Amino acid sequence: MPALVTAIAASALLAACGGDDATTAPVTPPAAAPLANQLYTQTNESANAIVHFTRQSNGMLVRAESTPTGGTGTNAVGASGATAPDSLASQHSVILSADAKMLFTVNGGDDSISALSIDQTTGALTLLKKSAATAGHMPNSLAYNNGILYATFLSGAHALAAYKVGVDGSLALMAAYDLNSVAGVAGAAPTQAIVTPDGGSLVVSAGTASGAVLSFPINADGSLGTPVANTGLTAPFAAAFLPQKTNPIYLSTSASQGSLTEFTDAAGLLNSVSTASTTASAPGVAAPCWLVLSPDGTIAFVGNGSGAISTYSISPTSGLSLLNATAVTEPGVKSGVTSVAADSWVSPDGKFLYTAYLGDDKVVAYSIGLNGSLAKLGETVIGTSTGISIQGLAGI
Incomplete structure (x- = not known):
């Protein structure tokens, strides 16, 4: 009898914990975790390809596969015909959709744009579609919002275009824009397009020579x-918005002034409120062009054409202040070519910074410490034919 009582008690306890198969409803398997820890750059070679990395928990990168875009890169030849790093003269030549299911990249050599699907388990890419010739010449910067892809172009009659993205990655041209006729900007050579945090406007840096930033309201369609x-x-080059949807704050680099400027954005009208400069304190730091922010919006990382990364503090009360003009620097590996610290990406947890060094043909991983300090973890050389063609960086 005691054994029988013990068995009954054990059965009752198991049922109370949800372990009685006869009375427990089927357990729904947990939803798959969202894809994370991936990084991508483009080779920008004649046969363009996207290089895929996986990110380790310690911040290091492991190179995975390379996937052809089906398009032609510039192979480091710019719009002027000169061969040099940053032939696309832009930020965001490689971007991801908001749900991280598609990657978009420009093919500056044949005026096309490619859409690739992202495997939600491995991060591997599959080419979906390469567009026919686009609205302008040499697409160089992309922005995505609610199924619409916006592209800027270095030259041609139209420096900006909007495309509707199909589920198969196809691009249907909605409209193309001549920045001279719509905004009075002659000879525009845009360097970046970016969507405001609320998704209501597209902001275009119209080119360093233009001295103009254009804010386009996005219509319902x-x-x-x-x-x-x-x-x-x-000389506005790259920009970023602080991660807030009300009272938007817009930050912009000045390629020639050696500075970062903070603006308020009132319905597209920018008003300068704070500026910090690197030029007076750091000989050798030049052409601050590329910009990325920490996820909490307190630190700005600015990549310089000279190969240094400058760091700035962002305060809601005191504005911008320079933290370190040369937080890190990479020497050039080719004679007469600087390393060019270009597109960067910060991990969502704010622990790691990744930077594409266009003149050195490599991607470098850094850990981010207190006050935005940077410590190099490692580097991966891409191995392009010219050693100076890579462009863009985007991650999950």
């Missing part, structure tokens, strides 16, 4: 309205 033209800026 994704087409663009009449822009607000902000002119008289000094």
Whole structure:
């Protein structure tokens, strides 16, 4: 009898814990974790390809496969015909959709754009579609919002275009924009397009020579309205918004002034409120062009054409202040060519920074410490034919 009582008690306890098969409803398997820990750059060679890395828990990169885009890169030949790093003169030549299911990249050599699907388990890429010739010449920067892809071009009659993205990765041209006729910007050579945090506007850096930043309202169908033209800026190149949807704050680099400037954005009208400069304190630091922020919006990392990364503090009360003009620097490996610290990406947890060094043909991983300090973890050489063609960086 005691054994029988013990068995009954054990059965009752098991049932109370949800372990009685006869009375327990089927358990729904947990949802798959979202894809994470992936990084991508483009070779920008004649036969363009996307190089895929996986990110380790310690921040190190492991190179995975390379996937052809089906398009032609510039192979380091710029719009002027000169061969040099940063032939696309831009930020965001490689981007991901908001759900991280598609990657988009420009093919500057044949004026096309490619869409690739991202495997949600491995991060591997599959080419979906390569567009026919696009609206302008040499696409160089991309932005994506609610199924619409926006592209800027270094030359041609139209420096900006909007495309509807199909489920198969196809691009249907919605509208193309001549920045001279719509905004009075002659000879525009845009360097970046970016969508505001609320998704309501597309902001275009119209080129360092133009001195203009254009804010286009996004219509309900994704087409663009009449822009607000902000002119008289000094060599604007790249920009980022602080991660907030109200009272938007816009940060922009100045390629020639050696500075980072903070603006308020009121319905597209930019008003400068704070500027910090590197030029007076750091000989050898030059052409601060590329910009990425920490996830909490307190640190800005600015890549310089000279090969250094400068760091800035962002305060809601005191604005911008320079932390370190040369937080890190990489020497050039080719004679007469600087390393060019270009597109960077910060991991969502804010622990790691990754930077594409265009003149050195490599991607470098850093750990981020207190006050935005950087410590090099390792580097991966891409191995392009010219050693100076890579462009863009995007991650999950």
